Amino acid sequence: MSEQLNDTVVLNHNKTEILQDNKSLEKGQPVTKKRVDRRPKVVILGAGFGGTNAAASLSNSDMDVLVIDRNNYHGFWPLLYQVATAGLEPQSVAYPVRGLLRKYVNVDFQLNEVTGVNLENKQVITQDELIEYDYLILSAGSANSYFGNKSLARETLGLKDLDDASRLRNRLLESFELAVREQDPVKRAKLLTFVVIGGGPTGVELSGAISELIRHVLNKDYPSLDVYKARVILLEALPKILGTFRDSLQQKALHTLEKMGVEVRLGIPVETVENGRIRLKDGNEIEANTIVWAAGVRSAEIADSLGVELARQARVPVEPTLQLKDHPEVFVIGDMAYLEGFKEKQAYPMVAPVAIQMGKLAGANVLALQHNRPLAKFKYFDKGNMATIGRRNAIFDAFGIHMSGLPAWLSWLFVHLMSLVGFRNRLIVLMNWAYNYFTYDRGARLITGKKR
Amino acid sequence: MSEQLNDTVVLNHNKTEILQDNKSLEKGQPVTKKRVDRRPKVVILGAGFGGTNAAASLSNSDMDVLVIDRNNYHGFWPLLYQVATAGLEPQSVAYPVRGLLRKYVNVDFQLNEVTGVNLENKQVITQDELIEYDYLILSAGSANSYFGNKSLARETLGLKDLDDASRLRNRLLESFELAVREQDPVKRAKLLTFVVIGGGPTGVELSGAISELIRHVLNKDYPSLDVYKARVILLEALPKILGTFRDSLQQKALHTLEKMGVEVRLGIPVETVENGRIRLKDGNEIEANTIVWAAGVRSAEIADSLGVELARQARVPVEPTLQLKDHPEVFVIGDMAYLEGFKEKQAYPMVAPVAIQMGKLAGANVLALQHNRPLAKFKYFDKGNMATIGRRNAIFDAFGIHMSGLPAWLSWLFVHLMSLVGFRNRLIVLMNWAYNYFTYDRGARLITGKKR
Numbered sequence: 001m002s003e004q005l006n007d008t009v010v011l012n013h014n015k016t017e018i019l020q021d022n023k024s025l026e027k028g029q030p031v032t033k034k035r036v037d038r039r040p041k042v043v044i045l046g047a048g049f050g051g052t053n054a055a056a057s058l059s060n061s062d063m064d065v066l067v068i069d070r071n072n073y074h075g076f077w078p079l080l081y082q083v084a085t086a087g088l089e090p091q092s093v094a095y096p097v098r099g100l101l102r103k104y105v106n107v108d109f110q111l112n113e114v115t116g117v118n119l120e121n122k123q124v125i126t127q128d129e130l131i132e133y134d135y136l137i138l139s140a141g142s143a144n145s146y147f148g149n150k151s152l153a154r155e156t157l158g159l160k161d162l163d164d165a166s167r168l169r170n171r172l173l174e175s176f177e178l179a180v181r182e183q184d185p186v187k188r189a190k191l192l193t194f195v196v197i198g199g200g201p202t203g204v205e206l207s208g209a210i211s212e213l214i215r216h217v218l219n220k221d222y223p224s225l226d227v228y229k230a231r232v233i234l235l236e237a238l239p240k241i242l243g244t245f246r247d248s249l250q251q252k253a254l255h256t257l258e259k260m261g262v263e264v265r266l267g268i269p270v271e272t273v274e275n276g277r278i279r280l281k282d283g284n285e286i287e288a289n290t291i292v293w294a295a296g297v298r299s300a301e302i303a304d305s306l307g308v309e310l311a312r313q314a315r316v317p318v319e320p321t322l323q324l325k326d327h328p329e330v331f332v333i334g335d336m337a338y339l340e341g342f343k344e345k346q347a348y349p350m351v352a353p354v355a356i357q358m359g360k361l362a363g364a365n366v367l368a369l370q371h372n373r374p375l376a377k378f379k380y381f382d383k384g385n386m387a388t389i390g391r392r393n394a395i396f397d398a399f400g401i402h403m404s405g406l407p408a409w410l411s412w413l414f415v416h417l418m419s420l421v422g423f424r425n426r427l428i429v430l431m432n433w434a435y436n437y438f439t440y441d442r443g444a445r446l447i448t449g450k451k452r
Numbered sequence: 453m454s455e456q457l458n459d460t461v462v463l464n465h466n467k468t469e470i471l472q473d474n475k476s477l478e479k480g481q482p483v484t485k486k487r488v489d490r491r492p493k494v495v496i497l498g499a500g501f502g503g504t505n506a507a508a509s510l511s512n513s514d515m516d517v518l519v520i521d522r523n524n525y526h527g528f529w530p531l532l533y534q535v536a537t538a539g540l541e542p543q544s545v546a547y548p549v550r551g552l553l554r555k556y557v558n559v560d561f562q563l564n565e566v567t568g569v570n571l572e573n574k575q576v577i578t579q580d581e582l583i584e585y586d587y588l589i590l591s592a593g594s595a596n597s598y599f600g601n602k603s604l605a606r607e608t609l610g611l612k613d614l615d616d617a618s619r620l621r622n623r624l625l626e627s628f629e630l631a632v633r634e635q636d637p638v639k640r641a642k643l644l645t646f647v648v649i650g651g652g653p654t655g656v657e658l659s660g661a662i663s664e665l666i667r668h669v670l671n672k673d674y675p676s677l678d679v680y681k682a683r684v685i686l687l688e689a690l691p692k693i694l695g696t697f698r699d700s701l702q703q704k705a706l707h708t709l710e711k712m713g714v715e716v717r718l719g720i721p722v723e724t725v726e727n728g729r730i731r732l733k734d735g736n737e738i739e740a741n742t743i744v745w746a747a748g749v750r751s752a753e754i755a756d757s758l759g760v761e762l763a764r765q766a767r768v769p770v771e772p773t774l775q776l777k778d779h780p781e782v783f784v785i786g787d788m789a790y791l792e793g794f795k796e797k798q799a800y801p802m803v804a805p806v807a808i809q810m811g812k813l814a815g816a817n818v819l820a821l822q823h824n825r826p827l828a829k830f831k832y833f834d835k836g837n838m839a840t841i842g843r844r845n846a847i848f849d850a851f852g853i854h855m856s857g858l859p860a861w862l863s864w865l866f867v868h869l870m871s872l873v874g875f876r877n878r879l880i881v882l883m884n885w886a887y888n889y890f891t892y893d894r895g896a897r898l899i900t901g902k903k904r
Contacts, residue, residue, distance in 0.1 A: 072625060073898045089543040091896045098673040099893070108676075111629040111899070162900050173524060177563040221550040224560075424887045424895040428880060435876045441551070443876040444543045446525045447563070448614050449901050 039064045042366055043124055043133040045114055045302065047074050047097045050139035050334035050355035050362070057363025059104035063370065066131070067101060068124070070113045074100055075161060076420050078352065079429070081202060083165035085172070085209040086217075086445035087436050090162045092428045095421040114140070116305035119327050125305075135329050135366045138302065138316065139359060142335035142350055145298035145313065155273040156293035159202060168292065170447045172210065175289050177447075180222050192230040193288040195278060197270055198295030199236030200243070201387040204253060206294060207234040208389040211260045216440040232262045233286060235278075237269035237295070242395070244349065244385055249395040252404040256389045270295075297350060299336045311338035312347065320377035322362050331365065333358035339378060352419075353383050388412045391437070491516045494818055495576055495585040497566055497754065499526045499549045502591035502786030502807035502814070509815025511556035515822065518583070519553060520576070522565045526552055527613060528872050530804065531881070533654060535617040537624070537661040538669075538897035539888050542614045544880045547873040566592070568757035571779050577757075587781050587818045590768065591811060592752035594787035594802055597765065599748055604649075607725040608745035611654060620744060622899045624662065627741050629899075632674050644682040645740040647730060649722055650747030651688030652695070653839040656705060658746060659686040660841040663712045668892040684714045685738060687730075689721035689747070694847070696801065696837055701847040704856040708841045722747075749802060751788045763790035764799070772829035774814050783817065785810035791830060804871075805835050840864045843889065 040063045044051045047069035058065045073094040082088045101107045116125040117136065124131040144160060146152040157171060158164045172194070179191040196207040211232045219227040234241070234257065241257075241264065242250050257264055269281045278286040298314040308324065311317045315338035316324065322337065324330040334355030342348045348358075357380060365375045384398020388409060396408035403411075413433065420426050436442060492515045496503045499521035510517045525546040534540045553559045568577040569588065576583040596612060598604040609623060610616045624646070631643040648659040663684040671679040686693070686709065693709075693716065694702050709716055721733045730738040750766040760776065763769045767790035768776065774789065776782040786807030794800045800810075809832060817827045836850020840861060848860035855863075865885065872878050888894060 071899065072629065089541040090900060091541040091898055094898055095895075096673070096897045099897070102672055102675070105675075110633065111626075112633075162898070166901070174563075177524065181562065181564075220554055221548070223554070223557075422895065424884070424891075424893070427883060427887075431879060431883065432876070435879075439876075441876070443547075443874065445548045445551075446543055446546055446614070447523065448542060449618070 040134040040370055041066065041132070042135040042137065043068065043131060044137040044139060045069075045117075045124065046138070046140040046300070046334075047071070047100075047109070048139060048141045048334065048355060049352045050141075050359040051137065052097075052100060053356050053359030054137045054139060054331075054333065054363040054366075055101060055104065055107050057360050058366060059107055061106065061367055063106065063135075063366070065104070065107040066110060067097065067107065068110045068112050068114055068126070068131070069097060070111070071161065072097055072109075072111050073162070074421060076425075077160075078416060078419070080159055080161075080165050081206040081209050083162070083444075084159060084168040084206065085213045086169050086442040087209070087213075088429060088432050089444050090166060092425050092432065093420070094162055095425060100421060114302060117302065119306060119324075119330065122329070133329075135369070136331070137359075137362050137366070138330065138332040138336050139334050139355065139362075140300035140302050140336055141355075142297045143300050144293055145296035146293070147296055149272070151272045151274055152270070152293060155276065156197065156291045158293055159206065166449055168290075169445070170449065171290050172213070173445055173447050176218055176222055176225070178289075180225055189229070190276060190287040191289045192225075192227075193233065193286065194231065194290045194292075195233045195235060195286060195288040196292045196294055197235045198293065199234060199238070199241030199264070199266070200294065201385075203234055203236070203292075203294040204241055204257065204387055204389060206292060207232050207262045208257055208260055211257075211262050212390050213442060213445075215261060217442045217445065221445075228261075233288070234262050234264045235268060235270060235280075236264070236266050239267040241266070242387060245387070245395060245397050246402055249397055249402055249404060253387065253389055253395050256393050260390050297335075303336055313338075313350075315347070321365055321375040322358055322378055323365070323375070328369065331362040333362050341378070342380060342382075348378075348380060354380060357381065386412050386415065492586040492822055493518065493584070494587040494589065495520065495583060496589040496591060497521075497569075497576065498590070498592040498752070498786075499523070499552075499561070500591060500593045500786065500807060501804045502593075502811040503589065504549075504552060505808050505811030506589045506591060506783075506785065506815040506818075507553060507556065507559050509812050510818060511559055513558065513819055515558065515587075515818075517556070517559040518562060519549065519559065520562045520564050520566055520578070520583070521549060522563070523613065524549055524561075524563050525614070526873060528877075529612075530868060530871070532611055532613075532617050533658040533661050535614070535896075536611060536620040536658065537665045538621050538894040539661070539665075540881060540884050541896050542618060544877050544884065545872070546614055547877060552873060566754060569754065571758060571776075571782065574781070585781075587821070588783070589811075589814050589818070590754065590782065590784045590788055591786050591807070591814075592754050592788055593807075594749045594765075595752050596745055597748035597750035598745070601724070603724045603726055604722070604745060607728065608649065608743045610745055611658065618901055620742075621897070622901065623742050624665070625897055625899050628670055628674055628677070630741075632677055641681070642728060642739040643741045644677075644679075645685065645738065646683065646742045646744075647685045647687060647738060647740040648744045648746055649687045650745065651686060651690070651693030651716070651718070652746060653837075655686055655688070655744075655746040656693055656709065656839055656841060658744060659684050659714045660709055660712055663709075663714050664842050665894060665897075667713060669894045669897065673897075680713075685740070686714050686716045687720060687722060687732075688716070688718050691719040693718070694839060697839070697847060697849050698854055701849055701854055701856060705839065705841055705847050708845050708856075712842050749787075755788055765790075765802075767799070773817055773827040774810055774830055775817070775827070780821065783814040785814050793830070794832060794834075800830075800832060806832065809833065838864050838867065 042065045044067045076093045079093045083090050097109050112126045144158045157168050175191045179188050182188040196203045214227050214230050271279045303316050316332040317338045318332045322331045335350040348354045368375050386396045388394040392406050392409050394408040394412040395404045494517045496519045528545045531545045535542050549561050564578045596610045609620050627643045631640050634640040648655045666682050723731045755768050768784040769790045770784045774783045787802040800806045820827050838848045840846040844858050844861050846860040846864040847856045
């Protein structure tokens with residue numbers, strides 16, 4: 001294996017000496033650099049749960065690892081809805097990737113936008129260079145899917161990263177600022193209608209948090225508005241919310257949401273959205289200034305560039321070892337991977353624990369492949385499901401235990417706090433939670449980012 | 453006074469009944485609303501130190517107060533340079549204006565961009581309406597002044613609000629991300645050159661903080677870069693920095709900056725900036741990817757709309773009672789006001805304590821005017837000057853005491869912490885400071901805001 005490397009052209013990422021490939025420079029093509037050492041090179045696309053865990057399991061090995069992400073931070077997205085509802089600062093749910101990886105001397109990071117992968121040439125294509133690899137781990141996560149409905153893509157807000165969360169927070173607060181000055185009751189009602197499409201964990205947690213923000217915080221900020229006229233509507237195309245939880249917990253969650261003032265409408269798919277007017281399949285319409293899309297999700301777009309046949313949600317089918325068929329040097333993990341075996345015949349869900357466990361295995365399997373050891377198959381240790389719905393309420397479905405209310409909420413707080421990366425983030429999130437809980441306030445309700 | 457109000461047309465801001473002025477609606481002109489109550493109306497432009505203190509001193513009075521700002525937050529800008537250098541989150545140096553004012557029942561807030569003032573008609577002009585006032589307090593603060601030099605305005609970054617600070621933080625971090633991939637040593641040197649123009653407190657604190665960020669934090673993030681090749685340059689047109697401090701403290705600050713690796717160049721004005729190339733008056737040139745303007749400041753642009761003759765830095769000359777000449781119902785305070793009397797014959801400086809004290813007096817004088825009591829003249833209680841320069845170092849010049857080093861630094865920390873609005877912000881800033889101090893880390897070094 002190492003003999004071949006002498007001839008391959010691989011990007012050197014600043015840790016070894018560099019020779020320019022003058023031919024491609026003259027042609028004005030993307031720059032490729034010749035590699036002069038012989039250490040095999042692993043490229044990891046994405047610094048999420050999967051990518052960072054893969055990098056960690058390849059640390060201190062005899063390989064060079066390069067992690068590429070379009071953001072310079074690793075996000076803890078299970079708390080993103082709290083950023084969107086002004087409960088947490090964006091910085092407390094994200095951690096600088098370089099800070100995360102700098103303890104691993106053989107792991108480097110590059111901030112770059114990857115536009116494609118050339119499996120034949122073993123190259124990752126970025127906007128300004130070609131990066132060659134010996135092993136590739138695809139862990140770029142997921143993107144919103146609108147099922148080809150352009151009006152949905154254009155008119156709704158997403159909740160996939162820090163910028164999305166800031167935009168949603170700005171929109172929520174701006175809607176109130178406009179409403180308080182609006183004299184036309186019809187326009188004001190539209191400004192004060194907030195619709196979340198999708199009854200999965202994100203949609204449930206977000207709609208509950210919006211309702212709480214309005215009833216506990218904004219009611220004091222806008223004494224002249226009757227905030228109880230503000231509507232928070234959760235739309236779900238299926239006849240139930242939180243499909244992955246058991247029935248009794250679904251019922252509890254539904255009941256809690258309704259008690260918090262969220263209007264839950266089940267079994268009614270959305271047809272189109274035009275100028276803030278949502279048309280439902282049953283013919284009804286809802287006018288709203290704020291519409292959030294939390295219904296459809298697919299593999300990150302990079303999957304489309306592989307030239308392989310994709311499974312449901314544009315996910316990439318993988319072998320039980322997480323390898324791509326016909327390309328044993330390529331591993332696909334986390335939200336991007338399609339692998340059946342969850343609850344017997346389902347695909348593993350797009351959740352953090354799957355990505356973490358797949359990341360660890362992918363790193364170990366790359367090492368096994370390099371050293372001619374047998375590869376292991378993916379085995380999932382299911383830590384269960386939890387979702388929080390407002391103050392002192394959550395549902396918890398794990399290890400055969402299912403509970404709701406205060407104990408579930410405390411478990412949720414503990415698990416999420418301990419899963420955050422970094423002592424500073426944990427402390428700041430804990431403090432913000434305590435502050436929000438005791439004061440019914442949200443310190444981060446700022447409208448920012450108007451200039452750039 | 454209150455009799456006249458029956459005939460005037462004043463915007464009602466949601467706290468009293470409203471009558472539409474149909475004539476102006478038909479003409480398609482900005483909407484004005486008839487006022488049906490008789491409470492006099494005070495409009496305050498700007499929710500900074502001056503405006504919020506004026507509002508507080510008018511609280512629980514027999515007047516309606518409306519504070520207007522283009523941002524929904526009150527910023528504590530003395531700590532803004534720490535946001536720009538990733539030491540603090542943007543949200544911890546800002547506080548929602550509505551949260552600040554909601555304890556005052558007669559004070560309301562409007563998020564709006566004010567474009568002018570019509571002194572004759574007693575109207576504030578916004579993008580979408582005319583707001584009438586009985587009393588006006590102008591406290592819109594300051595803006596950057598480039599002395600008519602368009603290249604400076606276009607090519608440099610400012611540091612006046614949260615968005616500026618986020619942009620500067622993004623630029624600093626992006627420069628390193630680009631530099632680590634740049635093979636051309638000349639281009640890399642430009643990416644790693646950071647120039648701050650202006651040797652006042654902002655320029656001194658910022659250049660020190662950038663140098664500290666590079667040498668203590670980024671050196672670990674970019675092990676393959678020799679960060680000691682990164683240059684931080686502070687340019688000052690005058691032959692000294694920190695002109696408002698006594699000579700011995702200026703010398704101490706200069707020495708500290710140089711020890712921290714900041715190149716300080718005194719007495720050399722900047723002529724032009726083109727494509728990141730700074731041309732100095734002495735003919736020398738500096739190439740830099742990051743250039744910050746902290747040299748020239750003027751009154752907020754709203755001053756230009758008043759039609760009165762402006763003083764130095766476009767500030768508005770006021771009577772000792774802070775009233776505008778010929779318009780006793782208009783008060784101008786803080787950075788916008790030009791009033792001599794500081795250290796005998798100088799104008800009061802553009803600093804927070806002046807704005808705070810002027811704000812309190814303006815509120816009291818409005819009440820005095822309304823109730824036919826004599827107005828008081830502005831008397832400044834000078835709390836002195838302080839500036840921080842890196843870890844465990846600051847200069848302090850107040851109450852006849854002048855000190856530097858650790859005691860000055862501790863005083864700086866204490867004063868700034870206690871001046872922050874809100875228990876949550878104080879606690880989070882304190883925690884971040886402790887974390888940054890003990891770990892030599894900066895948790896907020898994220899590049900955000902790419903989409904919007």
